[in-house]
Amino acid sequence: MVQRASPDHPLVQALARAGFIAAEDEAAELLAAAHGDETRLHAMLQRRLTGEPLAWITGHARFCGIDVTVDPGVYVPRWHSEQLALRAAARLPENGVAVDVCTGSGAVAAVLSARRPRARVVGSDLDERAVTCARRNRVEAYRGDLFDPLPAELRGRVDVVTGVVPYVPTAELPLLQRDTFSFETPLAYDGGDDGTAVLRRVLAEAPAWLRPGGAVVLELGGRQPALLAEELARLGYAPATVLVDEEGDVRGIEAVHEVRLASDA
Numbered sequence: 001m002v003q004r005a006s007p008d009h010p011l012v013q014a015l016a017r018a019g020f021i022a023a024e025d026e027a028a029e030l031l032a033a034a035h036g037d038e039t040r041l042h043a044m045l046q047r048r049l050t051g052e053p054l055a056w057i058t059g060h061a062r063f064c065g066i067d068v069t070v071d072p073g074v075y076v077p078r079w080h081s082e083q084l085a086l087r088a089a090a091r092l093p094e095n096g097v098a099v100d101v102c103t104g105s106g107a108v109a110a111v112l113s114a115r116r117p118r119a120r121v122v123g124s125d126l127d128e129r130a131v132t133c134a135r136r137n138r139v140e141a142y143r144g145d146l147f148d149p150l151p152a153e154l155r156g157r158v159d160v161v162t163g164v165v166p167y168v169p170t171a172e173l174p175l176l177q178r179d180t181f182s183f184e185t186p187l188a189y190d191g192g193d194d195g196t197a198v199l200r201r202v203l204a205e206a207p208a209w210l211r212p213g214g215a216v217v218l219e220l221g222g223r224q225p226a227l228l229a230e231e232l233a234r235l236g237y238a239p240a241t242v243l244v245d246e247e248g249d250v251r252g253i254e255a256v257h258e259v260r261l262a263s264d265a
């Protein structure tokens with residue numbers, strides 16, 4: 001854990017003047033990443049002042065207490081996904097199998113591996129930069145659409161499928177934070193008309209990979225659990241548990257797949 005920088009440090013003041021609310025924490029991270037090199041520190045500050053994500057500048061982020069490498073261009077793991085990763089880890093047996101679709105930097109998968117070192121944890125992502133980054137985080141990552149690139153021998157054997165998939169309704173993309181909208185790719189966020197397009201595909205494809213009684217743990221928000229309830233029942237899932245954060249905001253669903261349908265085989 002990096003110590004906070006003092007409020008009168010010039011770096012803190014420059015960040016605070018530019019409106020960064022966590023200026024002391026950010027300054028401390030930049031100082032640690034610059035390793036005493038003033039030229040490098042100056043260049044890093046200039047990048048941050050443009051709104052570029054801090055993790056792309058320092059090269060890493062903390063997630064569930066572990067250090068995750070985050071390469072420029074790759075989605076920065078968020079604190080609100082931590083609950084999902086921990087819930088999924090609790091579902092994963094010691095020697096179990098987990099799939100993390102839309103793995104990005106591999107943050108969720110890395111947490112699962114850290115908590116269950118003997119389990120097999122695989123991830124997928126459409127973006128080559130993400131796959132490279134996830135591999136740097138020691139995730140067995142494959143490039144491709146959702147389940148398509150995963151090893152076929154895992155079909156029917158997966159204990160838990162996790163996914164922080166794109167789930168922002170297309171019309172709401174311009175409402176995302178400045179850093180997000182200017183720097184990160186819509187591929188990480190755009191979930192179609194009501195935000196559930198990719199969620200629905202994951203729910204439909206997961207049963208072929210899950211063992212009976214396996215579960216999906218998916219990030220979503222707002223009214224999306226209600227939008228998906230009928231689909232969950234139709235696909236053979238038990239009613240989902242809705243995950244909320246400490247402020248009562250909806251953050252995800254956890255749903256066990258109970259019924260093996262003929263079409264899953």
Ligand SMILES: C[S@@+](CC[C@H](N)C(=O)[O-])C[C@H]1O[C@@H](n2cnc3c(N)ncnc32)[C@H](O)[C@@H]1O
Pocket residue numbers: 075076077078081101102103104105106107108124125126127130144145146163164165166187188189198
């Ligand atoms: C919101 S980010 C989440 C990344 C990571 N799970 C995390 O929490 O830090 C979504 C990721 O999904 C990837 N993605 C979007 N559509 C995809 C698809 N159809 N198949 C695989 N990956 C996809 C994006 O490239 C992006 O890395």
